[in-house]
Amino acid sequence: MAARPRIKDVAEYAGVSPKTVSNVINDYEHVSEATRTAVREAIDALGYRVNIAGRQLRRGRTGMITLAVPELDVAYFSELAKHVMAAADRRGLTVLIHQTGGVRDRELAALHGFDAQFTDGVILSPLSLLQRDLATRDTRLPVVLLGELYQAGSADHVGIDNVRAAREATEHLLARGRRRIAVLGGSLKGRQSTDRLRTKGYCEALRAARVPFESELVVSVGAFHWQDGARAVCEVLDRGLRPDALLCLNDHLALGALRALHEAGLQVPADLDVVGFDDIEAGRFSVPSLTTIAPDKAAIATSAVSLLVDRIDQPTAGDVIEHIVEHRLLVRESSGGTDRTPFSPHAGGTATS
Structure with a gap:
């Protein structure tokens, strides 16, 4: 039986040092793409596999992390x-x-790592935690927070600039001549949250364009599902508000809204524009295809895992890190874009920044 390939063998095959191979395996950022490609090709060619059990045993870890969403x-x-x-x-x-x-209660259980013998750290996207929950958590368990419900300095955090993203989406609608823009899922009160920050960005764009703010166009929803978007559109139409655009604070709301608008006999974008958030796959296949704010989900994930691994390796090293990931506005048919090929794997829409 042939000997199992080692890091040293991969290094020799790729023409790099064993340390460089380790850096590629551990996804460290400061490695050139050419070197990363050479190492990965060597790993594939030799059939090298990381000895995960042995590595974790030496480090006294489980080799498991939790993602709580x-x-x-x-x-x-x-x-x-x-x-x-x-x-x-x-x-x-x-x-x-x-x-x-x-x-x-479930978020608290995740925040405290359930049973610490089964997980080395937690990536958590909370909706209901209180600020005191974050402030008084056991800092021995590494935690990275996603979303916006967090207290500055309580834990490492990865997110997008929601205020700027919503402002850009609103500016896009204003540039198209829209003036009565309803916000589905918006919020004007309460603690810091994603919906509050996105509503703030919407208000900033209106103010900058000197477009009057109409509080009745900020429409709250019970949840952020398809049916909630459809229900919110029915509510808006029943109240006779007649917006000329909808800024939906996630794509599920936007897709539900598109269906309700269709059933009401309204055409998008001829009668009104619709913009969503999150760039989920379904938005590329809707009719019309959905304009959306696209957070870099791969970058969010990579950053969150990297921050968590760093905290696992050195729990007390350095200050709490706030990492903001880029986003793009993808202009598709629902707000006048020309994307008519949503079936192409390369057709994401026209990106603006």
């Missing part, structure tokens, strides 16, 4: 989970996925 049937979270698992796999880690339902 509100709902896996919301496409943004399932797509994000795919990227987290890929990023973790590159580090030789296994991901335990926990669905919290946005329930505080």
Whole structure:
């Protein structure tokens, strides 16, 4: 039986040092793409596999991390989970996925690592945690927070600039001559959250364009599912508000809205524009295809896993890190874009920044 290939063998095959091979395996950023490609080709050619069990045993770890998200049937979270698992796999880690339902007790259980013997750290996207939960958590368990429900300085955090993203989406609608823009899922009160920040960006864009703010056009929803978007559109139409555009604070709301508008006999974008958030796969296949804010989900996942691994390796090293990931506005047919090939794997829409 042939001997199992070692890091040294991969290094010799790729013409690099064993340290460089280790850096590629651990997904460190400061490696050139050419070197990374050469090492990965060597790994594939030799059939090298990381000895995960041995490595974790030497480090006194389980080799497992937890990803806790509100709902896996919301496409943004399932797509994000795919990227987290890929990023973790590159580090030789296994991901335990926990669905919290946005329930505080379940989020608390995730925040405290369930049973610490089964997980080395947690990536958590909370909806219901209180600020004191984050402030008083056991800092011995590494935690990286996603989303916007967090207290600055409480834990490492990865997200997008939601205020700027919503402002850019609103500016796009204003540039198209839209003036009565309704916000589905908007919020003007309460603690810091994704919907509050996105509503703030919307208000900033209106103010900058000197377009009067109309509070009745900020439409709250019970949840952020397809049916909630459809229900919100019916409410808006029943109240006679007649907006000329909808800024939907996630794509599920936007796709539900598109269906309700169709059933009401309104045409998008002839009668009104629709813009969503999150760039879920379904938005590329809707009719019309959906304009959306596209966060870099792969970058969010990679950053979150990298921050978590760094904290696992050195729990007390350095200050809390706030990492903001880029986003793009993808202009598709629902707001006048020319994307008519949503079936192409390369057709994402026209990106603006």
